[in-house]
Amino acid sequence: MPFSSPRTDQDDHLWLECWREQRTDFHQPVVNPLLSRFWPALELARGSRVFVPLCGKSLDMLWLAQQGHEVIGVELSPVAVSDFFRERGLQPTQKQVGDFTLWRAGKLSILCGDFFALTRDDLGELDTVYDRAALTALPENIRELYVAQLQRLVSKTATVFLLTVEDAAADATTAQANGIDDEIKALYSTGFDIELTFVESVFEADPESASLPDIRAEYKVYRLSCR
Numbered sequence: 001m002p003f004s005s006p007r008t009d010q011d012d013h014l015w016l017e018c019w020r021e022q023r024t025d026f027h028q029p030v031v032n033p034l035l036s037r038f039w040p041a042l043e044l045a046r047g048s049r050v051f052v053p054l055c056g057k058s059l060d061m062l063w064l065a066q067q068g069h070e071v072i073g074v075e076l077s078p079v080a081v082s083d084f085f086r087e088r089g090l091q092p093t094q095k096q097v098g099d100f101t102l103w104r105a106g107k108l109s110i111l112c113g114d115f116f117a118l119t120r121d122d123l124g125e126l127d128t129v130y131d132r133a134a135l136t137a138l139p140e141n142i143r144e145l146y147v148a149q150l151q152r153l154v155s156k157t158a159t160v161f162l163l164t165v166e167d168a169a170a171d172a173t174t175a176q177a178n179g180i181d182d183e184i185k186a187l188y189s190t191g192f193d194i195e196l197t198f199v200e201s202v203f204e205a206d207p208e209s210a211s212l213p214d215i216r217a218e219y220k221v222y223r224l225s226c227r
């Protein structure tokens with residue numbers, strides 16, 4: 001059963017507008033290096049199905065398909081979905097699946113519509129989730145509902161491969177900054193075992209001011225196993 005979406009029309013409107021106006025700074029022009037470096041350790045069988053929530057037009061989906069996976073993304077914006085296939089020179093088929101339009105080319109499928117309206121029947125059996133800038137794209141008050149919806153959609157033995165980027169607080173100790181983030185613990189610890197696979201600290205210039213000290217960003221790779 002779908003549950004009623006906690007989002008406001010305004011949330012949808014902002015994302016749809018972003019794509020229409022091509023304000024998509026979050027889009028990465030290359031495959032995420034942490035994906036290609038740490039994904040193989042999951043040792044998934046070729047042909048296994050990977051779910052990519054809030055997928056945008058991410059090139060990571062292409063890389064996952066090249067590893068032999070069946071990739072199923074979900075994305076609100078038809079502009080993003082259309083751009084994804086067009087920019088790759090792919091010619092997808094389209095068909096209506098409930099409230100969604102399913103775009104498909106080979107191993108790549110994207111359901112265009114609202115993640116919060118998805119059901120297990122729309123997706124079929126799924127064991128693995130790839131999340132880059134999906135959870136963290138949502139307002140904080142909606143993230144708990146995102147995790148609950150994810151749990152409804154995937155199998156009881158699913159694994160989530162989660163990438164996050166956090167700004168380390170100016171006064172954070174290295175031990176704090178290198179640990180499992182409190183919000184990730186709060187959101188996932190009741191349903192998942194959380195393993196922090198990798199942390200990289202990167203010092204980035206403060207875009208607001210050249211005279212301020214660099215900001216420390218923590219790039220983290222999590223492996224979350226449903227229990």
Ligand SMILES: C[S@@+](CC[C@H](N)C(=O)[O-])C[C@H]1O[C@@H](n2cnc3c(N)ncnc32)[C@H](O)[C@@H]1O
Pocket residue numbers: 007015016026027028053054055056057058074075076077080113114115116132133134137
């Ligand atoms: C920050 S972007 C990240 C996209 C992609 N994961 C990436 O790594 O490039 C978040 C995406 O989520 C989409 N989105 C936002 N709310 C959504 C929803 N309720 N259902 C499906 N997609 C949604 C937006 O249109 C946007 O493309």
